[in-house]
Amino acid sequence: MTTGTLAGAESRRRSWRAALAERGVDTVLLLLIPAVAVIAMLFLYPYVYGLMISLQPLEGGSAFANYESFFSDPYLRETIWYTLRLALPAAVVSVAFAFPLAYRMRRAFRGRTLIIGLFVLPMTFGSVLLAAGMTQIFAPNGWINLSLDAIGLPRGSFLYNYTGTFIALLLSTVPFSFLLLVGMFAAVDRRIEDAAATLGAGPAARFWHVLFPLMVPGLMTALTLAIVEAFAVFPSAVLIGQPDNATHVMSIPLYQAAQQRFDYGNASAIAVVMTVVELVVLGVLFGIRSRLYAGPSASGKG
């Protein structure tokens, strides 16, 4: 009798577990715990604290005063636009730039590791270093302009404007996208491409019809990270951009609030706005991604 009920309970528990497993809830999810714990403990509290103080304006007034002041001031409001017009093209261009190159890294050729190393090199520059180096070589009589002179091209103005920040952003996001995509390309089964070739697909068609769709998840991740990186653009916007004007990105009033006025509430409010804008952008991306293929890049036997 007792064993019967025990067995019944046991089997109920099991079927319950099976039902959960079917929905994806099983022991594998335990792997999430350390990461979620780290973030929950170390990030959530500070972040929620920031959220709370963003609703407690220093000057008093309504709880949303910090947000109201942001959106009612065109100079601040426009930072959204300045950020987007810097971050989005930079992210897209860096991924678009890294993609064909990463594609070419699939073939083994002499010097491949060198090229990979060179491309990843800027990851080792900090943003300050990057800015310092850029002010050196892009200066009106720096190497770049001297070279342009030497080959008879007109000098360019690469510093303290949109272009400068854009270049700096590229220098920091391209290597990363490149590294990510090189790895993703390597995971694509070559036989699939071979199959496409025998079916009459030339290099371009193979690329667009086979490789590209298989690369989409990696591309999206690269784009996401590039956007995140570009949104946080601060040192390069200030150091080689035009921080009050063409590169007046959201992080600038944020830093000013936090670092000059020590108005952490206001800074948090701007951070929240920035996060929301970013989430909208990423939401669109993820929305697109969820419609595309994300699965193994090989099929069949072996």
Add this chain to the structure above:
Amino acid sequence: MRVAESNLTATTHSFRELRLRGVSRSFGKAIALKELDLTLYAGEFVALLGPSGCGKSTALNCLAGLLPLTGGEIWKDEQRIDTLPPERRGFGMVFQSYALFPHLTIQRNVEFGLRMRGVRLVQRRSRAAEALRTVKLADHAHKRPAELSGGQQQRVAIARALAIEPDIILMDEPLSNLDASLRVELRTEIKRLHQSLGLSTLYVTHDQEEALSLADRVVILRDGRVEQSGPPATVYSRPASPYVAAFMGYRNLFTARATAAAGPGDTVSVHRDGYVFQATAVAGVQAGAEVTLAIRPDEVTVGEGGANQITLATEVVEFMGREIQVQGRMRDGQVLLLRTGSDVVPGDSVPVRLPRERLLAFGQVDG
């Protein structure tokens, strides 16, 4: 295959012959193809046979342009094609590993080649649908490869290659994962398409029956070289070497000594284990030379009477469907396999006969 009213209308072929000339391919130090010479005539159905790892897939891959040659040339009539990229060779190919596009539905997998050829949507749809019907997968058109069973995936690979109706189609064990009845059906279908479309087909298989029933010519590979090439009946009944014989199901291979010299096709006397056998010499045999005798289990007949009679001590009896397979030993311990419909039990002593015309004697054992 002989057909009552030939439906082989004189299809016009875009080429006359495809020639591999001394094609070699090595992987590092390992040599997969060793100066392979092989010709595929337009409209011909050639079966490529050989043991696992002998270079069959390598040969197809070289032909399709997926592996660069380390030596030799490939010619299509007067055009040298081994330098063309795969997409410009226009061969259809069924990969041993299927190599389906994991991100495309079955429908689109099959349509892929047509799309590359710029075939219009409507026509593409209908040809893909037809190819899928041929392999009995019309119901699965909307699935992705990962949602199919192994055999279903294999059939998609076939449909994909057939849909483009290429001049030359290369198939690498296309039916290996299918059950017997489906295999027979598709075999027939492939043969039909081969004939109606005038395809030239190079077909790798390890299924001897498939090779024999489909092919106009059978090519046996050995370590990256052609060991024998000829019509199925010839290869089957007159293997050129013990190697081919072993491959053609001559599972009883044992040595004996010739008592006299004999020319090819002649009857030769050999002795072993106290018995004297009359065998058919495949090539010239010298007196006193060691020869290899070969006979298929199903050619060994049970019962007394006639020449080449020996007695076997049976050991293992296996059920094989219509017949049983019996493993027995000669007096000197040599194992012999035979198939029979009669009832034999392990431990029996059974008299068997090795028909002279089916007992082949190979002189000069190589390899």
Add this chain to the structure above:
Amino acid sequence: MRVAESNLTATTHSFRELRLRGVSRSFGKAIALKELDLTLYAGEFVALLGPSGCGKSTALNCLAGLLPLTGGEIWKDEQRIDTLPPERRGFGMVFQSYALFPHLTIQRNVEFGLRMRGVRLVQRRSRAAEALRTVKLADHAHKRPAELSGGQQQRVAIARALAIEPDIILMDEPLSNLDASLRVELRTEIKRLHQSLGLSTLYVTHDQEEALSLADRVVILRDGRVEQSGPPATVYSRPASPYVAAFMGYRNLFTARATAAAGPGDTVSVHRDGYVFQATAVAGVQAGAEVTLAIRPDEVTVGEGGANQITLATEVVEFMGREIQVQGRMRDGQVLLLRTGSDVVPGDSVPVRLPRERLLAFGQVDG
């Protein structure tokens, strides 16, 4: 398989039986397994047969714990194991897709399971080496899977599963990519290991000969359900339904009408095309009911004399090795296949006999 001196020492098994009880598995709306009941007794060799896509691999995957069940239970004696994770079930498995570890050498692929079991290096090495010798890949131990041919990869998959010497081994078409002679060799090897290690084996194959020669019991699946289960000889000679018959090589299936009722195993008179046949009823047949007649091509004998005599107009003749396969038509157009050693040419009119004991009559056609 009957063996002269049984080398089947009474191996002690760690369990008595493995039971699948009403096991179901669906993918979305598609049902792959429908309340499957199946028992594997310790030490038994069960062959799972069925057409492509009928759920064989799904069944193995469920058993191994790789797919959660949508219904039913799996018991190992008194222990319910369907909730155990795969790594705790201790089964060996040969995947239909091989699923070799691409980053490991062959050697380490084969060692993998042993390593997971904490087997010491020296022992691991020797067991892996032995398993590789068994599948004739000792020379390739240092290669990566990508450097092997299809058949070689398949053999690695077998070696990997054998190396861990599991209680229960699940094999999903393990020999499909091997040539005939290697297949026979490995078949023997698998059987030997099965016996010497006392493995319980569930073996998916589409090769009827393999199933019949290896298995203690054959299970035929149909749409995720067991259609028939029994010893090879029974399933072969007494298929339970036209479906099984078709699967067992009864390629001639045609309808006729019973003239009188008959019980199972009785002789029943049927008529078609003006002929009257005597057939063996597999299940009860009612008078006047439509029956399906089934006969294998190789049971149809050429020649005059005896009952069940008909004349065929031959159409296609195919070379099959020892015999030829002839496709002919009865007067009403029904196609019949037969195999014969005699010389038949297309266009002949050939008298054939359908032996009563081999001509099966199934009443009540389902599906």
Add this chain to the structure above:
Amino acid sequence: MSRTISRLGKLTFTSVITWSAAACFILVLVSLFASVVLEAFSTEWRGGWWPAGFTVDWFAEAWHAGVGDALVTTVQAAVAVVVIALSVGVPAGYALARRSFPGKSVVVLLLLLPVMLPPLTYAVQLTALLYRIGLGGSLAGVIIANLVPTVPLVVLITIPFVQRISPEIENAARVFGANTFRLLVRVLAPLLRPGIFAAAMLVMVRMLGSFELTFFVANQQSQTLVVTLYGAAADPAGPPPPLIAAMAVFYMGLAVVLLIAGLRYVNPADAVTARRI
């Protein structure tokens, strides 16, 4: 190999564009790198092709400013952060790639937020938290604080790489007795190598470059190179550019050494699923 070369040799329109873009990029990079190194060795450099004179004094000065200790701390902290972030992040990325479960989007969002927010917005509170639990000023504190932005990065990068891997291989590992841990270590980790490398690189960069978090949490003993560098750069009298360059050369040197070491062991372009026949 010969195929590779023949393909590479073929100049198509797109390949010309790609390679020349790459060449420009590399040219800019290398000159950037070179200019910083050159500047660090220069007595003065006021524009033009070449500095006025050369000296190694700036390196000595940089060393006196505490670069030596900071180097050691940086290596310790960077290695620890990379190791911890990978061992925490990769399993989580695996779980997110392989399972879809109720509430997954919440977890994803939670993991996305820390990468999206500038550290400044939570640095003060996070630091206070660490001081409160007694980790302020310690190397452990520095390491822990740097996990916040880096763990999510690892997770994000891992996801697409896991999706690339056929589940059948995983199945095989499980059937042959690998539990989840061993599956991760013995099978997935090697297959994910390029992804892990990419993640490690990014973590390293974030770690080496993350100023606020490290500065707030560190004290003089536990400060990293970048904090020392910022400290020097914060001199309102305007630090001499060559000194900054010299410190930067230390910083780059360290990063380049780590990069080369990484590339020695992992070639991100090396596929485990090579062409098969």
Add this chain to the structure above:
Amino acid sequence: APTRGGGEDTTAPEKPAQPITLTVLDGGGDLATNKLLIENFVKARPELVASVRYETASAPDTVGKLKAQQAAGAVDIGLLLGGTDVLGGAIEQKIVRQLLPSLSAHLPDLNSLQDDGRRQLQTMAQGYGVECVYTPSGPVLAFDPAKTSAPRTPQALLEWAKANPGKFSYAQPANSGSGRTFLMSLPYLLGDSNPADPVGGWAKTWAYLKELGRYVSSYPASSTILAKQFGDGSLGLIPTIVAHDVSNRQNGTWSPATQVALFDNQAWVADAHYMMVPNGVSPQTLYVVLELMKWVLRHDQQVLTYSQGVLTTAIAGTSVDQADAAGKEFVAKWGRKDFYPAAFANGVIKPPLAPSDQLKAFDMWSREVGSRAGG
């Protein structure tokens, strides 16, 4: 006992029984001048200090760091150094202790040490800090005498900029000492209605800067970048401050031939840096820090700072003549002996804006001037 979150700290100093380890956080680059004095203190008073740890960072980061430590009630910093920006942030965030008048007994009599200019800036500290660096800061105009001569009035400067578009610029005031000094000096130069009120009283200044901005191609983000651009010739004329004039020539960023000039009716903006004590330090640390402050303000110590790059000391009544040999040499080599002593006596010396007003000015500058660079 440490107090949390910036409540009033009333700890009384207490002489330590054992020498302590003192941590100094420098948010204003003040160690450059004061480190020597601190080291001397350690040597002189080993019974109080065993060792000193130095940390440096930019002004905003120092405030953030201290705030975090205080939020957790675990302050390990004993002495905070910084300019008016650090001071302002520290007062506003309530992270430093008010030293005067409550602890005046433990400090020297500042009135006797400081003259008017110094006292004005000491007053700005509201008792939260003790001045340790003082200088009339700027603006001075830097130029290359070989290429141009310096304008002597704001109007002439405008003309110069118009004649040489893109060749004049100044660093963003929010991020640079030189930029803000120029900005804060202009209302005096132009005669604005209320130089202390950037919002209401700077009409002429804003109009002037907007006009000037039409000929400026971009405003560099920091004095360092500005200096670099001037050094490499991209810019021909820049407003700078005394300290930068010295350091840039000294480290080779500028050619030694560079000259500086004053406006005719020069309005110096003074600059000062302060020693501060965070809330929540232990009584022993407090004692040591107060002793240190006394030490630093000693006449014999202050004259040593000439060798560390200053031209004016934190206390009145010192001169280069009293400096040691190194100090004399330094001033002789870089200090424009013939120019600065006279220049400091020229024109008026004004205190900078209060920190909160500075922020308002910076914000207005960003909106009105910075956002229109080059246009």
